[in-house]
Amino acid sequence: MRFSRFLTVVIFGALAAAGSAQPAFTGPVPDRGPVNDVSLRRNQYLERRAEVLAWRAALAKPGEPATFGLAEVVAKLARREDAAAASERVIELMKKPSGDMFWMFPVTCISYLGRDQLTPAAKTAIRDAWRTYMPLRGDTENHWVMYYTSMYLMAQLWPNEPGERWFNGKSSAEISAEAQAWLLDWMKLTTTIGQGEYDCTHYIGEYTIPMLYLAAWAQDPAMRQRGRMMLDYVLADYTVDTLDGIYIGAHARTDDRQVLEKWNGLSSFFGWLLFGNCPPPAAYGGWGLYFAAVANHYDLPEVIYRIGTDRSGPYTQFERKRTRHRWRNSDLRNAPVYKQSYVTADYALGSDQGGLLQPIQQHSWDVTWAVPDPRGVHNTMFSVQPHYGADELMMYFTEMPDYMPASVTFQGKPTYTAPTKLLGGSPYEQIFQQDDALVSLTKVPPGTTFEHVNGFFSKDLAKLEEDASGWIFAQGGRAYLAYRPLAPYTWQPIEGGGKRLYSESRRNGTILQVASAAEFKTWDDFKAAIRALPLTLATDPLPRVSFTTLRGRKLELAYGAAPKVDGRTIDHAKEWKLFAGPYLNAEVGSGTLTITHGRLKRVLDFNTVTATDTVKP
8 A cells, every 4th residue: 555655646746847858758669679789788777777866866856855755865875966965855754754664675775875975964863763663564575575675784784783772672683683584585485486476567676676785785795696696586587477578467466557558567667677678667667766776786687688688489488486375264375376478579378377366466367469659558358257355365464354355445456346346366267378378267156246257358459359159359469369258248348448348157267369460361361260269168067168279289178177288187286397488497496597598598596595607509
């Protein structure tokens, strides 16, 4: 909730203050090809970083304290300008701290950037705030990463101090030990059984920024190396799930805006800054400033850059993640999540296996198609079985259940209890993907809050035709889309454009087949090819589909049963590695990640805390 409100204020306030300037988020679309000259690429990266800092620093207006917050102080210090004014503002800002961990890591950044710039009075004000203000640790993985990274670095900045000098009553040594232990445990979990808040469109920043701070400022060489390696790890994971810098497919957490306008979120800031192949979001995503401030300490490995900008053809990347910690209503603390993405130059299809894998903001599948300029465009299609309930929230949160669903809607999640929602997971949905075909099956018990399926059809589709065969044919960009609902449906308008396919049957589902327009001579040829595919389906007594895809794979799927491909039963638990594909590979439990592109290979080994680069002859 705090982050959502913060970002809203940042974006609208920043746009108003920017005046006639044309930052990159209002400029032309960047060239998406790779920059082969390494020195030129580094210079362009630093120029983009400098643009963020200059834009943010310019928002601080003399005599207008409201325009000079923590972010502006960070920008000023990163640019090494106006240290006296920044110091005076710090003294004022430290009088009434608020924001918990969202306050902690900006102040940590200020403290390190300002070590040789802030006045003694400003440093004293910061030090006193960490004694008197008690920030909450939060209740999610990203909160804890920010909290413990901040505690680790601040205890390092002020070593050998007793408990009475800290808000939590622990000494610097105790804080350092606790923070390091938690961070090492999180790194071990992530690199052995997967990240909990995986592939988040906004919260990617809450992982990359703390890891960058460790890589830049940790005095312990091992912790500094781990920060750098985890930053590589998270960014490599992001990169394989992008199309022209835009995050695609399934996400542990996204929001009501970016689930439709795939570009419009913090993740696209990293596509712009690191790869130069995507326009940045408004105000550089707000939070992007805190990465840019220290971005000169990081150089994206060549192999990751190549994966993001230089792909030889379509690929499938498999990933295994985990749920967040489950506190109730589950026998598993961290259930496995099985993800895959099929990515081409024209479109990308990505999914998980369905079910309640995360609370509130889960997004289980979508197809995203490439567009010349993604700003304002809803270049995606998906369906969802809308669900909400106290059981879901009790599984992942520790509060009492009585008012949890109602309170969520007042905490930055306005659609959580809405029947029209297009965001969230369902315990009654099962999903299977093979290449660029996907089947979702739903069986909802009678009396459930919502029993229907919502399908999203974009305002930006170039074609949309309902066919007598039962298929709905559409075109987005250079992608041809064939959508087959399993039960009758009606159309409902969506505020802001587009249509919602509403299918109220409790036994239901969606079949989707995607292809590139370049594969067919005409639009009619595509439709004919889809109609000719062998397909049988039923909804009674259970949803069931037998479907041969455009790629010649026979899928046999029944609700409650393991999927079959070409007669072979798929066992996710046995077959899914932590990563498997042409670019990322890792075994479950290994603590290593092998990143490859052509002749390039980088191995991140968290057991030996080493990153090794090799080039094939």
